[in-house]
Amino acid sequence: MSGRAVGVWTVRLLMGGVFVTLMLSAAAWAVTSLGWGWPSPWVREYAPFVPLVYGTYALARAAIVPSWRYRVHRWEIAEDVIYTRAGWVSRTWQLVPVNRLQTVDHTQGWLERLFGVATLEVQTASYAGSSTIEGLDAEEARGLSEELAVRAGALRDDAT
Amino acid sequence: MGDHEEHGWVAPGSTPSPHAFHDPDVPSSSATPEDAVRPGAGGGVTEDPAPDMSPEPGARDAPDAPTTSGTPGTSHAPDASDAPTDSGSPDVPSAPDAAELSGARDASNATGTSDALDAPGARLASDTPDAAGATGARDVSDACEETAEGARDWWGGEHPAPTALVSERERRLSPRSMVVGPVNQLRSLLLPILFGLVVGGFNPWVLGATGAGIVALLVNGFVTWRTTRYEVGEDRLEIRKGLVRRSRRTIPLERVRGVDVTSTLLHRILGVAVVRIEAAAGSAGATEDGKLDAVDIAEAERLRRVLLHRREVLTGRASADTPDDASAPSGEGGGTDEGIVHFAVPRSWYLYGALSLGYLLTPFAVLATLFGAVQQTAGEWATDAFIDWVRDSDRSGLVMFAVAGVVIIVLLMPVFAVVSYAITHWGFTLRERDGSLVAERGLFTRRSVTLEKRRIRGYELADNPLERLRGAVRLRAIVTGLGDAAGRSVLLPIGPRGEVEAVVDRALGRYTGTLRRHPRAALVRRLLRSVGPPALAVAVAVAFGPAWTVVLTLTLTVAGVPLGVDRYRSLGHGYDGERVSVRSGSISRSQATVERSAVIGWTWSQTLFQRRSGLADLQVTVGAGAGGYTAQDASLGASVAFAADVTPDMVRPFLVDPRP
Known part of the structure; x- marks a missing residue:
């Protein structure tokens, strides 16, 4: 998995954190300064702390989670079985045999394009059997998706 | 997808299976390796009927079958093209082969008389409307003695012709559908019309409008009948309808x-039925259905048979394992189109309806619809009358x-449940014919659901605590491409476990192993889950709420203990060498059993808390039914070993991988 994925995840988390913090700040400002009557005094008193606390949490998360996740996330293909491991606190291991693949999606959002990584999603006949590999090197992902498609076509049976 | 031998595949040890390379010159419509292999296998199986019985060209190919049994079916194709009729062969590579094989089998069954069934004649005969009537008589004796009858049979018409899939002529719905449609529409308009008549005081305008409406319905019925046509083509079904806005639906x-x-009471009085053709659309999940409302009952049966058989031939599966060839002419299971009856539900089973929560609630549903109907027709007038009545009568009364x-309603609940349950499940029979399981049920509306056996990946036994007390269980099939659509996959209504399992054994093959219990730590987790939230609610209630909420939440907390214990007791997973079985749940407990070959992947997931006690949820991925069945809180190590035991080649390559 590409190390640049860490960058993508960090930026994504930071953007989410900044957005939510801004919203919370706006709410806090509205509660304290607009002089509404309905919020109780203690709400007005503590409102400014909410965005502050959340901002700190988001910052810490953006600092810790991506690298942690990068250490957990693994994928491997051996003997026509795709094996993925994902998550950070809760973990998921998944085995998907290539001959049961139905579609292989290769997607790249704008952020991922910026960092030159891509997401590969393999789908089977069961929604539960779909697996995503995030943060692959873009070139590698493209090659892999083609290879998987060809291989799946070769091994394909009813795929259900 | 032809040249894929050397692609620098990641795994050095991977051995591409040889049959994958058979397909390059097969057209894409059937280019799956399965197609390349199956017809050959079919040839191997059909070699047994004595081929010398018949001088028929299709039958003469049979001696070749043993020698070429290992090769793909394409080797048969030249024989097929020699035969007198050759329609449909170029674009349907596997069809001539399969038809030819079945032709061989039929000829041997008909012991020498098959030369009378010369192909063109049979085809002409199959185009006559009488063909529908002849489907019933399919005994061996009939086939031998009354060759003419056999030839008029659609099947009889098909076997001698090496290329079976001939387009049929265009057909219309039954003329009686002119009655069914308007009457059904009228029925839904009956209350408004009556109300209009009563309120309008039978004045000529209202009467006239009603009359005009009824005439319009009748005309509409006539136009629908005139303009709706359907045609079974070689490889597709076409339904055309509409006078002004014409529509045409083609189902491959x-x-x-x-x-x-399906047939409602009205349909049955008139001897017609609704045929619904379910088809998979291009995208997953979307369906594209065709509906013919209504055709003769005999025609409905014939359509079902023809469509399913053509589908089999087109997908290259109409070979020895499809009983539409094997069971019907061989005379086993009655030799009629009844097929093999796996089970006919005895009357006493209807009493189990009282155990079903859904049916226990029917009185309320009936009341709700009644109120709804009154509300819709009488509207405010009824509401006002009700309010007046409440206001005028005295409080104690x-x-x-x-x-x-x-x-009264509470006392009647079980009675209503049994009655409504009996009405929907009346005369439930599960039979097998043409390689499908057919479940038929209903007193007024008779419904028959056909589930192709090849698509049945397993079964699910479900029960609730009430049913568990009586040892009752319900049976559903786990079917590919049906999604979780509950109603259609019901194989048996609620019945005693022993008998249900016996039926499973006969129809599908039963899971014979035992279920492995999950570790003790799972019990703790189940208890935390069932007791935790209400206990939290108790704390909140004690702090803020009034006394009755404390009592309520406390009761829930206490009730959570047996619930959690029962949930833990129902947890289990197992493997008996052929099937994987997973069980969970308490209020609605279900045990899903799927064939080993249906397992298309594994997923383990582990939360932080599970990791501390070494547990994980193992999900068996299946391309059928709900898509995945989860063994909750299994031991991680044991579950990996379990998965490796079930599908070694899927799991083994990764076992060396260090898992945390």
Whole structure:
């Protein structure tokens, strides 16, 4: 998995954190300064702390989670079985045999394009059997998706 | 997808299976390796009937079958093209082969008389409308003695012709559908019309409008009948309808998933039925159905048979394992189109309806619809009348009335449940024919659901605590491409476990292993889950709420203990060498059993808390039914070993991988 994925995840988390913090700040400002009557005094008193606390949490998360996740996330293909491991606190291991693949999606959002990584999603006949590999090197992902498609076509049976 | 031998594949040890390379010159419509292999296998199986019985060209190919049994079916194709009729062969590579094989088998069954069934004649005969009537008589003796009858049979017409899939002529719905449609529409308009007549005081305008409406319905019925046509083509079904806005729906027969025949009471009085053709659309989940309302009952049966068989031929599966060839002419299981009856539900089973929560609630549903109907037709007038009545009558009388009503409803609940349950499940039979399981049920509306056996990946036994007390269980099939659509996959209504399992054994093959219990730590987790939230609620209630909320939440907390214990007791997973079985749940407990070959992946997931006690949820991925069945809180190590035991080649390569 590409190390640049860490960058993508960090930026994504930071953007989410900044957005939510801004919203919370706006709410806090509205509660304290607009002089509404309905919020109780203690709400007005503590409102400014909410965005502050959340901002700190988001910052810490953006600092810790991506690298942690990068250490957990693994994928491997051996003997026509795709094996993925994902998550950070809760973990998921998944085995998907290539001959049961139905579609292989290769997607790249704008952020991922910026960092030159891509997401590969393999789908089977069961929604539960779909697996995503995030943060692959873009070139590698493209090659892999083609290879998987060809291989799946070769091994394909009813795929259900 | 032809040249894929050396692609620098990641795994050095991977051995591409040889049959994958058979397909390059097969057209894409059937380019799956399975197609390349199956017909050959079919040839191997059909070699047994004595081929010298018949001088028929298709039958003469049979001696070749043993020698070429290992090769793909394409080796048969030249024989097929020599045969007198050759329609449809170029674009349907596997069809001539399969038809030719079945032709060989039929000839041997018909012992020498098959030369009378010369192909063109049979085809002409199959185009006559009488063909529908002849489907019933399919005994061996009939086939031998009454060759003419056999030839008029659609099947009889098909076997001698090496290329079976001939387009049929265009057909219309039954003329009686002219009655069914308008009457059904009228029925839904009956209350408004009556109300209009009563309120309008039968004045000529209202009467005239009503009359005009009825005439319009009748005309509409006539136009629908005149303009709706359907045609079974070589490889597709076309339904055309509409006078002004014409529509035309084409359903490729390979895509047909099932053909259901339904008939309401009215349909049955008139001897017609609704045929619904379910087809898989291009995208997953979307379906594209064709509906023919209504055709003769015999025609409905014939359509079902023809469509399913053509689908089999087109997908290259109409070979030895499809009993439409094997069971019907061989005379086993009655030799009629009844097929093999796996089970006919005895009357006493209807009593189990009282255990079903859904049916226990029917009185309320009936009341709700009644209120709805009154509301819709009488509207405010009825509401006002009700309010006036409440206002005028005295308080104690009202309370008495309400209490009595509630008591009566509660007492009647089981009675209603049994009655409504019996009505929907009346005469439930599960039979097998043409390689499909057919479940038929209903007193007034008779419904038959056909589930192709090849698509049945397993079964699910479900029960609730009430049913568990009586040892009752319900049976559903886990079917590909049906999604979780509950109603259609019901194989048996609620019944005693022993008998249900015996039926499973006969129809599908039963899971014979035992279920492995999950570790003790799972019990702790189940208890935390069932007791935790209500206990939290108790804390909140003690702090803020009034006394009754404390009592309520406390009760829930106490009730959570047996619930959690029961949930833990129902947890289990197992493997008996052929099937994987997973069980969970308490209020609605279900045990899903799927064939080993249906397992298309594994997923383990582990939360932080599970990791501390070494547990994980193992999900068996299946391309059928709900998509995945989860063994909750299994031990991680044991579950990996379990998965490796079930599908070694899927799991083994990764076992060396260090898992945390």
